[in-house]
Amino acid sequence: MRVPARSRTGSPPMGASDGSPGQRPEPDGTTRMAGWSGIVFAGLLVAGLVLVNRIPKLGDSDAAYKAFYGGGGVDTLTVLGLYIVPFAGIACLWHMIATRTLLQVRRPLSWTEVPHWLHLAASVIFVCLLFAGTAAVGAVALLTEFSSGPLPGPDVARALSSLGYALVFVYGVRAAGMYMLTTTGLMRTAQLLPRPLVLLSYLAGAFLLLSVTFHPAILLVFPGWVLMVSIVLLVHRPVPTGAVHDLDHQPG
Numbered sequence: 001m002r003v004p005a006r007s008r009t010g011s012p013p014m015g016a017s018d019g020s021p022g023q024r025p026e027p028d029g030t031t032r033m034a035g036w037s038g039i040v041f042a043g044l045l046v047a048g049l050v051l052v053n054r055i056p057k058l059g060d061s062d063a064a065y066k067a068f069y070g071g072g073g074v075d076t077l078t079v080l081g082l083y084i085v086p087f088a089g090i091a092c093l094w095h096m097i098a099t100r101t102l103l104q105v106r107r108p109l110s111w112t113e114v115p116h117w118l119h120l121a122a123s124v125i126f127v128c129l130l131f132a133g134t135a136a137v138g139a140v141a142l143l144t145e146f147s148s149g150p151l152p153g154p155d156v157a158r159a160l161s162s163l164g165y166a167l168v169f170v171y172g173v174r175a176a177g178m179y180m181l182t183t184t185g186l187m188r189t190a191q192l193l194p195r196p197l198v199l200l201s202y203l204a205g206a207f208l209l210l211s212v213t214f215h216p217a218i219l220l221v222f223p224g225w226v227l228m229v230s231i232v233l234l235v236h237r238p239v240p241t242g243a244v245h246d247l248d249h250q251p252g
Contacts, residue, residue: 030105031233034098038230041091042223048088048134051081053216055137058161065154074144082138089127095226096123099183102233106190115182122179129172137164169214176222177208183229197232201225 055078056064068074100119103110110116140157143149184201187193193201204225211218 030098030102034095034102035230035234037091037095037098038226038233041088041095042227042230044084044088044091045223046220048081048084049216049219051077051084052134052138054078054081055141055161056157058158058165058214062154065157069140069144069151069157074141078138078141079145082134082142085130085134089130092123092127092226095230096120096179099187102192103186103190106192110186110190113186115185118178119182119186122175122182126172126175126179129167129175133164133167133172135164136160136167165214169218173208173211173218173222177205180205180208180222180225187229192236193229193232197228201229 056068096119100116103116137160139160140152143151180201184193184198184205188198204221208218208221
């Protein structure tokens with residue numbers, strides 16, 4: 001009488017599936033949510049920043065401020081950019097939570113590590129600073145659309161823009177850099193990112209932490225990185241369950 005062989009239990013390697021060796025695993029809902037929410041966030045943030053960037057810069061003259069706010073420079077597209085930014089923040093939080101869920105499933109004990117919580121704090125702080133900074137920059141633009149009263153002078157508009165720039169470029173960019181560094185470290189440990197992308201991510205995160213420029217283009221680094229990581233998650237289709245164990249933390 002033949003005794004049926006017992007199936008061997010164990011954790012499949014990253015990207016393994018129950019199908020044939022050449023078959024790629026299908027991503028679960030968490031992986032898809034982390035990938036697609038990151039793509040949505042990157043698209044919305046870039047669109048919002050491009051539209052808000054129509055507002056006069058800190059170095060523009062008083063005449064440029066008067067011409068923009070008093071001469072019909074504020075249009076529907078500028079105001080639309082102010083409305084797009086909140087949705088970008090929502091998508092950022094959605095992406096962060098989905099990513100944390102994926103990391104938590106792959107490494108159940110990751111919540112005991114400090115980067116796990118720095119990752120959460122950095123994302124929330126970035127979104128708060130993005131909201132506050134964009135609101136300050138676009139405050140006078142909203143007045144031109146929704147108020148019939150006299151508009152503040154160029155000095156007030158420039159001061160509000162300075163506040164917005166400080167919140168976003170001095171503080172928000174650092175929070176984005178911290179998010180990139182902590183996410184990269186957690187994903188590297190969970191074997192979610194290839195080694196070249198890990199190195200590139202560390203360099204980009206360090207660049208945001210050390211950058212001192214107020215040029216709006218620097219903000220494109222963060223959504224560009226999120227887009228890249230999201231595409232990697234969707235293309236590589238990592239197995240979320242049982243792929244990585246915290247053997248170092250298990251007793252015995």
